[in-house]
Amino acid sequence: MKNKNIEGIYPLSEAQQGMLFETLSAPKSGIHIEQWHCTLQGNLNPSAFERAWQRVIDRHSILRTGFVWKEQNEPLQVLLQQVKVPLKRQDWQDFSPSVQQQQLETYLNIDRRFGFELSKPPLIRLALFQLGETTHQLVWTYHHILMDGWCLPIVFQEFLSFYQAFSQDQDLHLEPSRPYQDYIMWLRKQDLCQAEIFWSKTLQGFSQPTRLGIPAEFDSCAPPNERYGEKITDLATSTTAALQSIVRQRRLTLNAFLQGLWALLLCRYSGELDVVFGTTVSGRPADLAGVESMIGLFINTLPVRVKVSPDASLWAWLEGIQIYNLELRQFEFSPAGNVHQWSDVPGSLPLYESLLVLENYPVDLSILQSAELSLDISQVCYKGAQTKYAIALLVIPGSELKIQFVWDGYRLERVSAHRILEHFLTLLESIVVNPEQTIAQLLDQIPIAQIPQIKTRRERNQSSAIAWRTPVEEVLAGIWVQVLGLETIGIEDNFFELGGHSLLATQVMSRVRAAFGLELPLRHLFEMPTIAQLAQCIETTARAESPPQPIVPISREQDLPLSFGQQRLWFLDRLEPGTPVYNVPAAIRIAGKLNLVALEQSLNEVVRRHEILRTTFLLKDGQPVQVIPTESCANTPTLKVTLPVTDLQTWPPTEREQEVQRLIIQETGQPFDLEQGPLLRVSLLRLGQTEQVLVFVMHHIVADGWSVGVLIQELATLYEAFSLGKPSPLPELSIQYKDFAVWQRQWLQGEILQSQLAYWKQQLSGTLPVLELSNEKPSAIVQSFQGAKQWFALPKSLTEQLKALSQRESVTLFMTLLAGFNLLLYQYSRQEDILVGSPVANRNRVETEPLIGFFVNTLVLRGNLSGNPSFSALLRRIREMALGAYAHQDLPFEQLVEELLPKRNPSHNPLFQVWFALQNAPMPPLELPSLTLHPLEVDNGTVPFKLALLMWETPEGLAGVFEYQTNRFEAATIARIIEHFKILLHNVVEQPEIGLSVLIQSLELADKEQQRLQAKDLEAANVQRLKKMRQKPIRKHSHS
Known part of the structure; x- marks a missing residue:
């Protein structure tokens, strides 16, 4: 679309959004394509014909509209100023009538399947075929997203x-x-609160879609041209007249009558007395002036809930349905998606699977012709859009009631479909013959033995989750089910829409390596987020790639090198011995009667299972090595964990809690000796007979955050078994951490190492900026690790908005929050080049997932904020940068530092000075039989970075903590930073397209408003103080 031809841009209605999505999901299927054709007799004026259609298109903006959705926050409709009428003309006069009919049918089918390219208006086509000297066939095809059936006679x-x-x-x-x-x-201005109340009350207690028959076991065998089946029948004129007479006598609308019949049919089929189906409403609001002549998609599909009472009077029951329709009128605008959300039916299931439509607008457009018209219109045929529902019944009033039944050929066999229509006609004709019969008598008109078989959507999905098309898809499905914790997954489900994030994506790819022996970059899952797409990629890649080197157990008799990560921590410990900065603490409050013997036994079993917890580090021939004691070494006996208990039961409650915090901080702040060990300490604080606190502290060189989850999970499993006198249920580990360390050094060399180094050298080329924040104290000569923390929480609503924004932009929540953090740092530094350190689990091999050890790696994430980008543009930059970093995450940070050799400055960290993490490492639920466990926050008073932002998800929304070095920041400064971060996040979800400069201005305006309010409060306080001073009585003094 050329900008100079654009007249306007505006959002879609929800109905349009649904049609857009369904069209994109099923291209070339003919879905939502409407087609109308007729015969024109008379001397047709071609010029007047084309001009007339052009004038219609010029009059109605919707007919000049296209739709854009790529790289947009939401789909938009773009209105063009000028669009030429698309008219195709062909001369078929030389063909015989039979060939002409054959040609027409072929054209109609091809034209429907061809569909439209939604981004290129007009979404309308006209074809004029000359059949004889004064005979033409007109075919008018358009996409339903433009307009509904009510518009046909208007146009x-x-x-x-x-x-x-x-x-x-x-x-x-x-x-x-x-x-x-x-x-x-008008739609955007409607208040949905009353609509929500109405629909929540109406649909309360209905939790499963109404079954449409007996669940079928047959496989779909419908050929492609029968994806949708259709059968049309005309009710006899006499039967139609009798029906209309009966309905009028009972003061009932035809619509309410038909809905009652459909409800009875569903009641019989499902065996339920409470059924729900869909119906269409005009959706044209009476308070919108001129709406009766407007062209567009107003029609809406909403649920009808009917409770069947077999013993009730038929006509009184039908009157209740009519009252329901009257109540529904004021809420016709309700978005169908919202209505579903307001119901008790899960979002993974449809609210209803059948549709009943009364077409109360003229489909036979020949009735519109006037006596003065030089053309005679006849043989009018209309083919509506194919349904997305399993079955749909369309009723068209007239002297002969026309009934059109449409069904999904993949879910319903033709014989069963015809039977449904026959049963509906049986009910209708039965009432015409005997209007006084009861509901129970009507239901008996349908023999149970004749209830049709239908393959329900839910069962079809379950079937799809098992019967994959290829073995590769089946293996991938198992991996997704395991990682995402879901029961079933379809091959077209989006990984990230199911709750996947970067860490889970890493687990998926590590399992892909183990299952298929392939090295696939993490980027592949972002670019191919469905099982079908990823399976195809795997099958293609497998033909050209050799399997990666496996991690295998190695002998402890040889010198055991440190992993790259361990080596850096060992070096830092030698540089500054006795620092607690790299201690990894955890504390758990336990309520209930604790079995100390079982707990101590469990701890020792964990230590036995994980060699790393028995490991010390010595210098041998100038190189650090891991030393693992064994039973056979007399000088280095196997480590046995004892559980020291500190009894605080006699302390007063307030002082006791203070003492608990003091002891935890004391234990956490106590340094480790890497040469002597042990590098794990466990202690118990007894607060009462049934209350205690378990404290763990490990050195980072033997454990990371993921390891804490492994430790707690194994302790819980072992404690439960040992408390019952049972043996350990845990399988032996296939490898140990030392095996990983050796493998890492063997694997990360040659071409692999050079490829990783080349990426990071390019990514971190040029002068690396040192982040200096405007509100920072002057830098100390030597960096101090003394720190403090401030916690904050984001509302659930904002959390959901951030997730929705992430999905729309095809990024992870981590990427969105990192982009927000970059904006925050820009606000305080005005630097457009920002380096942020961030951890990555680095457990890219499935066999490393159950291990305790130091796997975590540090990535340097370089944000580019140049050019005043919008937040959406910044997200795209962050996404590309982060995916590149993930693809090259195996290079240890230590080697990167050594390679780049940044000039060391004792006042700050090399490469980056700030840290960001979204903590989503797997943490098992704290559950034990007869015990209640709650984690405690542990603060050892040290912070390794100038400023760190750590965030995590809770049921109430995102939570976070800013950790900061106290020699650089005041507490009030951090509080202000937190408020600015919240404001930024609120603003970017509301307006992701506004530029960085505007976002920053919003913070400055917020500060000015805050200062104004504070000044106002201060002035008010001063006024009050002056008033009190004036009111104070003056004491008189005598003079002598």
């Missing part, structure tokens, strides 16, 4: 009026039609 009447005028060399001026965008604006 066609306008066409006929213009044609009649133009064919007589006259012009015609009609009253301007109100544009569709006015309706969109």
Whole structure:
């Protein structure tokens, strides 16, 4: 679309969004394609014909509209100023009538399947085929996203009026039609609160979609051209007249009557007395002036809930349905997606699977022609859009009631579909013959033995989750089920929409390596987030790649090198011995009667299982090595863990809690000796007979955050078994940490190492900036690790908005929060080049997941904020940068530092000075039989970075903590930083397209407003103080 031809841009209605998604999901399927054709008899004026259609398109903006969705926060409709009517003309006069009919049928089928490219208006096509000298066939095809059936007579009447005028060399001026965008604006102003109350009450207690018959076991065998089946029948004129008479006598609408019949049919089929199906409503609000002549998609599909009472009077029961329809009228605008959310039916299931439609607008457009028209319109045929529901019944009023039944050929066999229509007609004709029969008698008209079989959507999904098309897809499905913790997954489900994030993506790819022996970059899962896409990638890659080197157990008799990560920690410990900065603490409050013997036995079993917890580090021939004691070494006996208990039961409650915190901080702050060990300490603080606190402290060189989860999970499993006198249920580990350390050094060399180094050298090329924040104290000569923390929480609503924004932009929540952190740092530094350190689990091999050890690696994430980007643009930059970092995460940070050789400055860390982490490492639920466990926050008073932001998810929303070095920041400064971070996040979810400079200005405005309010409060306080001083009595003094 050329910008100079754009007249306007505005959002879609929810109905349009649904049609857009369904069209994109099923291209070339003919879904939502409407087609109307007729025969025109008479001397047709080609010029007037084309001009008339052009004038119609010019009058109605929706007919000049296209749709854009790529790289947009939400889909948009783009209105063009000028669009030429797409008219195709062909001369078929040389063909015989039978060939002409064959040609027409072929064209109609191809035209429907061809569909439309939604981004290129007009989404309408006209074809005019000359069959004889005065005979033409007109085919009019359009996409349902433009307009509904109510618009057909409006558009066609306008066409006929213009044609009649133009064919007589006259012009015609009609009253301007109100544009569709006015309706969109009206929709946006509606208050959904009352609608939510109505629908929540109406649908309360309904939790499963109504079954449409007996669940079928057959496989779909419908050929492609029968994806959707259709059968049309006309009710006899006499039967139609009798029905209309009965309905009028009972003061009932035909719509309520038909809905009652459909409810009875579903009741019989499902065996339920409470059924729900869909119905269409015009959706044209009476309070929108001129709505009756507007062109657009107003129609809405909403649920009808009917409770069947077999013993009730048929007509009184039908009257209740009519009252329901009247109550529904004021909520016709309700978005169908919201209605589903307000119900008790899970979002993974449809709210209903059948549709009943009464088409109360003229489908036979020949009735619109006037006596003055030089053309005679006949043989009008209309083919509506294919349904997305399993079954749909469309009823068209007339002297002969026309009933059109449409079904999904993948879920319903033709024989069963025909039977459903027969049963509906049986109910209808039965009432015509005997209007006084009871509901129970009507239900008996359908023999149970004739209830059709239908393959329900839910069962089909479950079937799909088992019967994959290829073995690769089946293996991948098992991996996703395991990692995401879901029961079933479809091959077209999006990994990130199911709750996946970067850490889970790493677990998926590590299992892919183990299962298929392939090295695939993490980027592949972001770019191919469905099982079907990833399976195809794996099958293609497998043909060209050799399997990666496995991690295998090695002998302890040889010198055991440190992993790259361990070596850096060992070096830092030698540089500054006795520092507690690299202690990894954890504390758990335990309520209940604790079995100390079982707990101590469990601890020792964990230490036996994980060699790393018995490991010390010595210098041998100038190189550090791991030393693991064994039973056979007399000088280095196997480590046995004892559990010292500190009794605080006699302390007063307030002082006792203070003492607990003091002891935890004391234990956490006590340094380790890497040469002597042990590098794990466990202690118990007894607070009462059934209350205690368990404290763990490990050195980072033997454990990381993931390891804490492994430790707690194994302790819980072992404690439960040992408390019952049972043996350990845990399988032996296939490898140990030392095996990983050796493998890492063997694998990370040659081409692999050079490829990783080349990426990071390019990524961190040029002068690396040192982040200096405007509110920072002057830097100390030597960095101090003394620190403090300030916690904060984000509302659940903001958390959901951040997740929704992440999904729309195809990024992870981590990437969105990192982009927000970059903006925050820009606010305080005005630096456009920002380096942030961030941890990555680095457990890229499935066999490393159950190990305790130091696997975590540090990535340097370089943010580029140049050019005043919008937040959406910044997210795209962050995504590309982060995916590149993930693909090269195996290079140890230590080697990167050595390679780049940044000039060391004792006042700050090399490469980066700030830290960000979204903590989503797996942490098992703290559950034990007869015990209640709660984690405690542990603060050892040290912070390794100038400023660190750690965040995590809770049921109430995102939570976080800013850790900061106290020699650099005041507490009040950090509090202000937190408020600015919250404001930024609120602003970016509301307006992700605004530029960085505007976002920063919003912070400055917020500060000025805060200062204004503080000044106002201060002034008010001063006024009050002056008033009190004036009111104070003056004491008189005598003079002597």
